[in-house]
Structures are given as structure tokens and as C-alpha cells.
Amino acid sequence: MAPSPSLPPSTGETATDGGPDGTGSPSRSPEMEPARGPLLPPRGTPPAAGRFGPARPRARAARLALGALGLALLLLAAGTGYRYEPYAPQPPAFSGDAPADARAREQQTARLNARRRDLAARLAAAAPRGVYIVIDQTQNRLYLRRGDETLLQAVCSTGSGMVLRESTGKKRQWVFDSPRGRFEVRSMHKDPVWAKPDWAFVEESQPIPRNPKDRLEYGSLGEYALRFGDGFMIHGTLYERLLGRAVSHGCIRVGREDLRVVWANARVGMPIFIY
């Protein structure tokens, strides 16, 4: 009976059986040896290092170490940063020599109260009196304020920030920013006429006129204008659809209805704050 192909081959011993010819001689031929297959090592081969057996614990240990390191880093990161607590005011602490008796305390209290009144008066004097104008040039908003009270909130247009460079002649450069800081109304004009500066002609690629009368433009500044120095004005505009955007050459453009309210409250010397 031929051996099954799945059985491992013998180690050298040959089975003796009664072969077909009945002679009893060994009858296994090489073709009858069962195949071992390419994946299995030959019988008796010791397991290869790193594939099975001893290498497995090292890999596991490395993974554990990496995991522990990662966890430690996470814990450290969790404890790194900023720790927040609710805000608490600074407790007042008396500085200087404590008064010896009640009379000294009363005198010191009186001095501190007098100082307090003086400081409060100086602070009140620093604040603008009456109505003043506030302009937020980034968000293109104009406010009329009286202390804590807002009398008017208007949409306006402030300086575009554009840079204009002259390509011929003096090669001048203009930056169309609105100024920042405290100013005052220097003059007030009804039906103002615009005397166009050089940049207005350069921008239009027009020659700069020699006759001053050729610079005059009527109606483009609206009904009113408030000058506050260095050529800057608060004035009306023909382009009310562009209010709320930074499109001017530095002046503050206001819509007609809002400009009327500003005019009604304005006075020469009125503070203007632009930020």
C-alpha cells in the first residue's frame, strides 16, 4: 500500500512490504516521497531567530516602551500650558507708617480724601466737555458722543490705504490713510467747494493746472464740510452706496442725513477722535 502523500517522509528507513511482486524488498521510490511544501522547513531544522520564538518578546517590549513614552508625553503635555482661575481684585494693603492714634488716623484719612478729590477733578477736567465726534476708521463708523451717551451712530467711509505713485515729474508718492489721534474742528463750511490737490489730477492722469481756479470742483463734498487740519475734512459724498467701505483719500465721508445731524451738533473747537 503506497504511503499517503501528506505524511512526512521517513528518516531513511524504508518500509518493507510485500510489493506487488511479493519479494519483500524495499519498494518506495523517490516519486512516492510526500512533498513537504515550500513554507515548512525541513524536519529537524531549529526555529530561525527573529521569526518565531526569542524575537517576539523584544518586539513586544519595544511597543510597550513606546506606548509608555507616548503616555508620559501626553501626561506632561496635559500638565503644560496655563492654569486659569477666576479673577480676584488685589486686596488693598496699607503702605507706610501706621498712624499711632485715632487723631493721626483722622488726619491721614483727611489728607487722602483731599488727594482723592483733587485727582478726580483732574480726571474730569481731562475728559471732553459736551458733544464730540468719534471715528472708527477700520470699521468705517462715526459716532457723536456725550460722555457715556451715544447720540448718533453713522456709517462712513475712511481712507482706503492705497498708495499712489507719480510716474513723471517729481515722482511723488501719496498714502491715502485717515489720520489717527485727537483733532479739533477748525472751520465749518456750508456748500463747500473742493480745491483739488495735485494727487487728484495725478490719479486721473491729468495735467496739474497752473490756474488755481481750474482746481475748483463744486458739489462733490456734499452740503457741509468740517475741516480738522492737514487738508482732512468730514464731508458729504456722491457715492453713498460705498459708505461702510474704505474708499476715501483720507477724509471722512458721511451720508447726507447723518451729516446734517453732525452739522447741527458741531462747533469750532469740537474734539474729533479717530482710531
Added chain:
Amino acid sequence: MTSGAQRAVVLAVTAAGLACALAACGPKPASRDGDAHALAELARLQRDNALLARQVELAAGKDFYLLLDPSAARLTLMLKGAILQHFAVRAMHVGHPRVAWVGSRDPRHVQSTVWSAGELDPPRLIDRLVIDAAPPGAASEEEAAPAIPPTPEELYPVPSRYHIRFAEGLSVEVRPREGDAAVGWWPRLRAAVSEKARDVSSAVRGAERDAIRLRLVLDPKDAQSLYRSLPPSVRLLVLDGRGAP
């Protein structure tokens, strides 16, 4: 008088004398309380005067400044004593850096000084358009319509968290998102993770810029307005939280 009675009288007189002596030498609880109260009042007056003096100094200067009033829950932008804009503050917290669970607390209180040279981080960048004017008479026949510039909202998107960093190591952290109920959980989570990474980096680097953090939660509109409007090099004074002087 019997000897017992005499003895009783002597004892009573002695006890009375001892009691008087003790009362004369012992502490006076009522007056001690009065001393402490008077000293506290003096301390309060000193602190109020110090804050007023700083406000007078700021009003006399030429810089824009912020007044943070915890009692009124309000941040006010001012110049030369004039109120420019109010921002309502929803919450205030103070933060100190820590590395690996070990904190380093700056001994200064945010009220202790006027903080200066405040700048936005990330900064509000201005993208300027530069035009080279054509020579006179060289204008093209067909001129393109000028482009309408963007609105401030389009020009300056506001981050979910920004800082106003001052020169002395104070950083005011403004968080508009915490006050925005419309923001979903996923954007909040993403923002929180990126903010945590930046905080870790800032704390590890020695927190030169953020020795103290003052975290303010504003309404989203106020936070956006503050980011877009804040002038450069602004100063800050934190008023007393117990009430205006």
C-alpha cells in the same frame, strides 16, 4: 465680726482688686476692631488714589488706552480721557504658566501697573494697493470700472482666539467663540486642540511674553469689533473690582 467673716471680706476685696487690675491691663476687643477697620479704610483710600493717579497719567498721555473695569464688566477704549468705545466683558480669568504640572506664578497683580505697548497677535494686516499713475494724457480710452473694496468683515477675519500682548509680560487673551452659541462642537474642538498646542509651546518657551494671562470672554460682535478697531501700541489699566473709586 467673726474671723470667718473677716476672711470673706478680705477675699472679696482682693478679688475685686485683681479683677480691676486685669481689666486695666487686658486687651480691648472693641478698639482693636476699630483700629483694623480704620487701617483698612486707609489702605482702600491709598489704592483708590493710586488708580486715580494712573488714570490721570493716561488721560494726559498721547496713547490710546484700555480701561478694564471688573465691577462694571466692561472694557473701554479711551484717548485723553474721552470714551471711544465700550465692550461688554462676560467673564474674566487670570492664568499663570506651568510646565509638567509645575507652575510659575508671577508675583505681580494685573492691577499693580499700567501695561504698555499692547499689540494684536495675530496682527491685523493691511494689504495696500499700490498704483503707478499713468503720465498725463496717457489714460486708455476704455477704463475699467474701479473695483469695490471689501468690507471690514471681509478684510479682517477674526480668529477664534487672539491676544493683546503688552511689553511687561501681560497678555490679554480674548475669546469670542466661547460666547458664540452658534458655533458647533467640532469647530470648538479643533480650535481647542490648536490653542492647547500653542499654549504648550508658549509655556515651554519660558513664557517671556505671557508671564500673566488675563482671559476675557466677550460677545462675538464685541470681540470682532475690538480686533478690527484696536489701535497700535495701546496701554491697559485694570481698575479695582470692588467698585469705581
